[in-house]
Amino acid sequence: MQIERLEKVFLAIGVAFLTFALIAIAASVFMSNIHLPRPEARVNPRELASTEPFNNPGFHELEPGKWEAAITAFRFGFGGFPSVEVDGQRVSQIEVPAGTEITFHATSLDVIHGIMIEGTDINTMVIPGEVSKFRFTFNEPGTYLVICHEYCGTQHHVMYARIVVTEAGAVAA
Amino acid sequence: MSSIAATPESGSFARTDAALDQVGILRWHLYLSFISLAIGGLVGALQALERLGYNLYSEAGLDNYYRGLTVHGVTLAIAFTFTFGNTFLSLTTRRALDRPLQSTGLLALSMLLSLAGIVLASYAILSGTADVLFTFYAPLQAGPLFYIGAVCLVISTWVTLVNQLITLAAWRKDNPGERIPLLAFASITTYLMWFIASLGIAVEVLAFLLPGSLGLLDKVDPQFTRILFWFSGHAIVYFWLLPAYVSWYLIFPKQLGGKLYSDGLVRFVFVLFLIFSIPTGLHHQYTDPGIPIQWKTIHLFMTFIIFFPSLITAFTLMSAIETAGRAKGGKGLFGWIRVLPWHDPVISGQLLAMLVFMLGGATGLINASYTLNKVVHNTAYIPGHFHLTVGTAVALTVMAVSYWLVPYLTGRALFAPGMAKIQPWLYAIGVLIFSFGQIQGGLRWMPRRTAIDDAPYLLDSWHIWNVLTGIGGLVMTVSGVLFFIVIAGTIFAGAPAERGEVPMAETVIGPKQSAAIFDRLSFWVVVAVVLVLFAYGPVIIQYLPWNGVTPFTDPI
Numbered sequence: 001m002q003i004e005r006l007e008k009v010f011l012a013i014g015v016a017f018l019t020f021a022l023i024a025i026a027a028s029v030f031m032s033n034i035h036l037p038r039p040e041a042r043v044n045p046r047e048l049a050s051t052e053p054f055n056n057p058g059f060h061e062l063e064p065g066k067w068e069a070a071i072t073a074f075r076f077g078f079g080g081f082p083s084v085e086v087d088g089q090r091v092s093q094i095e096v097p098a099g100t101e102i103t104f105h106a107t108s109l110d111v112i113h114g115i116m117i118e119g120t121d122i123n124t125m126v127i128p129g130e131v132s133k134f135r136f137t138f139n140e141p142g143t144y145l146v147i148c149h150e151y152c153g154t155q156h157h158v159m160y161a162r163i164v165v166t167e168a169g170a171v172a173a
Numbered sequence: 174m175s176s177i178a179a180t181p182e183s184g185s186f187a188r189t190d191a192a193l194d195q196v197g198i199l200r201w202h203l204y205l206s207f208i209s210l211a212i213g214g215l216v217g218a219l220q221a222l223e224r225l226g227y228n229l230y231s232e233a234g235l236d237n238y239y240r241g242l243t244v245h246g247v248t249l250a251i252a253f254t255f256t257f258g259n260t261f262l263s264l265t266t267r268r269a270l271d272r273p274l275q276s277t278g279l280l281a282l283s284m285l286l287s288l289a290g291i292v293l294a295s296y297a298i299l300s301g302t303a304d305v306l307f308t309f310y311a312p313l314q315a316g317p318l319f320y321i322g323a324v325c326l327v328i329s330t331w332v333t334l335v336n337q338l339i340t341l342a343a344w345r346k347d348n349p350g351e352r353i354p355l356l357a358f359a360s361i362t363t364y365l366m367w368f369i370a371s372l373g374i375a376v377e378v379l380a381f382l383l384p385g386s387l388g389l390l391d392k393v394d395p396q397f398t399r400i401l402f403w404f405s406g407h408a409i410v411y412f413w414l415l416p417a418y419v420s421w422y423l424i425f426p427k428q429l430g431g432k433l434y435s436d437g438l439v440r441f442v443f444v445l446f447l448i449f450s451i452p453t454g455l456h457h458q459y460t461d462p463g464i465p466i467q468w469k470t471i472h473l474f475m476t477f478i479i480f481f482p483s484l485i486t487a488f489t490l491m492s493a494i495e496t497a498g499r500a501k502g503g504k505g506l507f508g509w510i511r512v513l514p515w516h517d518p519v520i521s522g523q524l525l526a527m528l529v530f531m532l533g534g535a536t537g538l539i540n541a542s543y544t545l546n547k548v549v550h551n552t553a554y555i556p557g558h559f560h561l562t563v564g565t566a567v568a569l570t571v572m573a574v575s576y577w578l579v580p581y582l583t584g585r586a587l588f589a590p591g592m593a594k595i596q597p598w599l600y601a602i603g604v605l606i607f608s609f610g611q612i613q614g615g616l617r618w619m620p621r622r623t624a625i626d627d628a629p630y631l632l633d634s635w636h637i638w639n640v641l642t643g644i645g646g647l648v649m650t651v652s653g654v655l656f657f658i659v660i661a662g663t664i665f666a667g668a669p670a671e672r673g674e675v676p677m678a679e680t681v682i683g684p685k686q687s688a689a690i691f692d693r694l695s696f697w698v699v700v701a702v703v704l705v706l707f708a709y710g711p712v713i714i715q716y717l718p719w720n721g722v723t724p725f726t727d728p729i
Contacts, residue, residue: 004492007434007492011488014481014484018477018480022473022474025473025542025543032544036459036466036544036546036547038462039464040462045723075726111312111313111726112310112311112312114551116618118618121547121548122547123460123550123551125462127395127461127462128312128395129396133462145618145630148620149620149623151622152313153239153313153726154728154729156623156624157623157629160628
């Protein structure tokens with residue numbers, strides 16, 4: 001097989017670029033500590049009421065600045081978020097002070113859902129039978145949308161929640 | 174326009190009655206492709222309008238955005254692409270082997286299966302029993318006709334492969350010891366790859382989803398069926414893409430007045446696609462909780478390997494195009510670009526498709542980049558990416574190819590060539606605006622596959638990106654309308670013209686110098702299967718014995 005020299009140069013550059021990309025990916029994992037979801041537990045969606053941690057749904061402060069949340073996604077909302085009235089509407093919303101680290105465990109009651117949290121690196125599928133574990137430290141005050149990003153039925157677009165991060169030391173409304 | 178002008182028939186097989194009957198069947202199969210493209214494109218227009226705040230779904234007879242999206246995905250990503258592949262790569266096989274396809278009956282069967290599939294799936298979707306989108310993830314459940322329709326479309330591709338293989342076998346008997354003509358080699362390896370790849374969704378649908386839909390199965394394991402889907406789901410993009418590569422490598426250079434440099438390199442590229450397309454699927458499941466990290470990592474490496482043949486393609490095609498340009502008298506660093514026949518839509522459409530594909534490939538590499546996937550997964554970035562790839566590299570190439578293929582199959586000259594001339598430019602401009610809007614929205618956490626205009630969480634900051642998406646989509650729609658005026662006009666009112674021959678590119682360095690081992694297709698199929706077993710075996714085994722986890726759900 002005869003290949004022109006120019007082609008060999010081009011392909012060498014291509015391979016070098018791909019190698020560089022792989023190294024950058026490795027750096028993101030080992031140096032920036034960014035991780036993909038991994039198997040956490042298998043659960044029975046019919047028995048969540050007696051399965052840790054979903055037997056204790058919702059947000060719990062373990063110690064100041066460290067919370068955990070057990071979330072059950074369903075058509076069409078995120079169970080575990082308190083239902084709060086905002087401007088005359090009911091919204092699934094939790095309020096935490098800035099600097100809070102939340103460790104989430106999520107699963108689905110029914111179909112495949114997804115969770116993506118605005119302003120964070122949280123992006124995971126939420127699948128019946130599987131537990132998704134993810135964690136984030138909310139340092140910046142603001143409102144973070146929690147969006148279901150996997151089609152789960154004809155009301156998929158109403159499925160969302162909010163995490164409101166208040167200034168450290170502010171009084172909760 | 175040179176590529177449409179008739180070249181006198183060389184007195185080859187193509188004049189026989191048998192061969193002309195086959196042309197008739199191929200023509201109807203191509204019409205199915207156009208019908209699918211038209212329906213899918215019209216729904217695309219509805220989606221573009223939705224981005225701009227105009228919800229016309231009920232007027233269009235579609236109950237909701239997601240039903241429309243299911244039509245859009247199924248007609249374009251399954252029906253349009255499969256029927257075009259079946260038509261085009263059957264035609265290229267017989268052209269390269271210089272004989273009619275071995276079975277006119279199988280050719281007709283493939284076309285009828287496509288028709289049945291399109292009718293059944295469309296009926297199921299439009300009657301409200303299949304709001305499940307093109308990915309039909311369990312436990313969302315569609316009615317049985319939807320799955321049966323999809324099965325018919327997949328089997329139409331298997332029948333096409335069988336016809337290619339028996340034609341090749343007959344050719345080999347008559348031509349012992351000869352290298353498989355390159356155009357046939359590429360066409361057949363494409364279908365071999367897809368056959369192996371399609372086994373994932375075949376098992377998913379036949380063992381789980383269809384029985385569930387018929388009430389024979391109560392529960393399903395959604396993580397597992399998702400793995401089966403994406404087993405096929407990444408390789409399917411190469412099934413969409415490779416027919417475009419066949420045109421770019423093996424027909425387009427001839428139409429440009431150039432040659433391909435190395436026969437062996439093209440064989441190498443298609444063999445790489447045969448063996449590496451499938452063991453990459455887990456990169457669509459980077460954010461799935463149920464899949465171990467080590468397997469996500471292995472598929473990351475496999476995915477980077479499969480990027481390599483597209484890099485080779487970029488160089489090989491650019492060098493063939495530059496050679497042709499310089500042969501036309503183009504001088505200097507960029508003169509060869511200027512003298513290319515940009516006025517010929519067969520050429521301009523494919524050149525624009527190649528250019529846009531560079532962005533498509535780059536965004537694809539980003540999606541595949543493991544941790545970077547967390548930035549883009551399930552955001553609008555993803556459709557931004559794939560409208561550049563299947564939406565342009567493939568669809569725009571199909572349109573450009575149609576400008577010579579329809580005259581060839583109908584024996585009529587192209588209607589409204591002036592419209593044809595501007596159509597590809599309009600399309601490229603439209604899709605670039607569309608994808609830019611989607612990509613920017615996606616990077617700001619706007620989700621995909623969502624009736625965003627009705628979302629209570631719709632952010633004001635997303636508005637400009639949705640407007641760009643809508644405008645881009647409408648420009649693409651106008652381009653599509655022009656395309657269909659030209660094509661319908663040609664079919665119904667084109668002036669009779671001599672048919673000519675399917676163009677076939679020559680190589681500077683011919684088949685004699687390329688490694689003979691490439692032609693041992695059964696060996697490469699075995700390699701492909703071994704790689705699949707390695708990349709998927711351990712992942713699938715952990716789900717056995719199979720255990721249903723959750724019941725099926727109606728999407729409504």
